[in-house]
Amino acid sequence: MKTLEMKTLALTGNESGAEAMRQIDPEVVAAYPITPQTELMHKFAEFAADGKVATEMILVESEHSAMSACVGASAAGSRVMTATSSAGLALMWEIVYVAASNRLPIVMPVVNRALSAPINIHCDHADSMGCRDSGWIQLYSEDGQEVYDNIIQAVRIAENDGILLPVMVTFDGFIISHTMARVDVLPDKAVRKFIGERTPLHPLLDVNKPVTYGPLDLQDYYFEHKKQQAEAMRSAGAVIKAVGKEYGELSGREYGFFDEYLTSDADFIILALGSTAGTAKAAADELRSAGEKVGVLKLRVFRPFPAEELAAALAGARAIAVLDRSEGFSGIGGPVFQEVRSALYRRYQIPVSGYVYGLGGRDINVEMIASIYGDLKAGRYHEDKAAHFGVRE
């Protein structure tokens, strides 16, 4: 199939997210501002005010209310979105779980920002990593293009009848949300066709077939419901792949669980999420031209965690560094480090070195990443306790 003619736009990450939302034209959007997400919803609210979308905007008084409105509207059968960051996501917490547990296919861009205290508006992944156990699918985006592509795919993934789980599409606050860069967008019609209409399985508003959402569920059935939810998350992998492939046929940009950059013959691989994966690719390019066999594995799908495929992709490496942009406070290492190490357990004996970096927006550049490759080459590993990288001693 021939890929479609794209329109090239100069958009910030937030504008790219808003553009995807405009094309999706959700039936209901709940909005509450928080830096650095504010600009995204601001832009989308303009589309709504200008009649560019038919969306019912619900302007709420907090993020707890934003997610509550989404839960109600999604259970009613609507296609629903909201967006947030940091403390906003933290305030939603209770309802974030309710959304996933009621199997409501809500799509939510999360513009990654550090959690307080001390107060900080810049990027780290503490907010979305805190949601890793909430039952939401999580897609991490490297740049504005991926923000756009992931949000469109998220609708299809969430609404798949075999899955029915909400999806967070994350991208790095300021680093991506406020950087203007090139984004190639599909024609509106192509996006509408790709996502189709939502056909809810059990809409609350179908009065001929009354259903109840969220009743009391004690020792008798709660556990069974949790198991179903876990199975839906496991099955989501195949759907994410299929949707990523179909999106590739449409746009020329195919997506999977992760992106393997120069890894096939690499001795040393850095695994990272989000914008840092891009910077790591630039570092790998430089080191490759100096003859070093290095590569980057960018993890796109953190929930569900693609353990088996990831382990296979890392199998040929002599050592791996995992970069976490959140602390996790396990005393061992960040959430990605622990998942990767656990994925390799009993499969491959490869040293996995953990790095916690970039908290509160601390910058990471090509030289710093090159020094991590240097650590791996020299056999300086942080296997039992992740290093805090780029911090003042």
Added chain:
Amino acid sequence: MIEIRWHARGGQGAKTVAEFLALVALHEGKYSQGFPEYGPERAGAPIKGYTRVSDDPIRVHSAIYHPDAVVVLDPGLLALPEVGEGMGADTVVVVNSAAVPSEVASRHGYLSGKKLWTVDASGIARDEIGRPIPNMPMLGALVRATEAVKLDSVLENIKKEFSRKFSQKILDGNLKAVRRAFEEVKGGE
């Protein structure tokens, strides 16, 4: 790839021009990034902006540490050590100043030997736009000094973008200011 770092004070339009140059580059079919360094938003405080322009996709997402060009919108900022940080032998420096380059270099030792250009961007902006906002004329000067993009594409995109937000008078003033700065900027030796 060309990497440009903008030094300005809050209110001088560094964020706008860093992003606008990225937009112009995109219209030339290139890849680009434009972004400011976000800190406390105070008018008059020193701020930085960044622009990358490349023929190939840009993957790096850090600040710019080794700029190919440094644009200084307020000459008072030249006293800050961060303006000189990461400059190499070939770094192009464009300063908003009515003084000639040799005079500016004599006051700031780290600039001697650099490809230094000066232009009275505030004066041009005052004459042509009516307010001493130096960002757009500094873009004209930068284009002359680096050829990061073509002057015509800058002018064309000003027409397209500014017509949505500003009066014809402001639009024409910006066009004139950019052209004048492109012609009047001195130096580069």
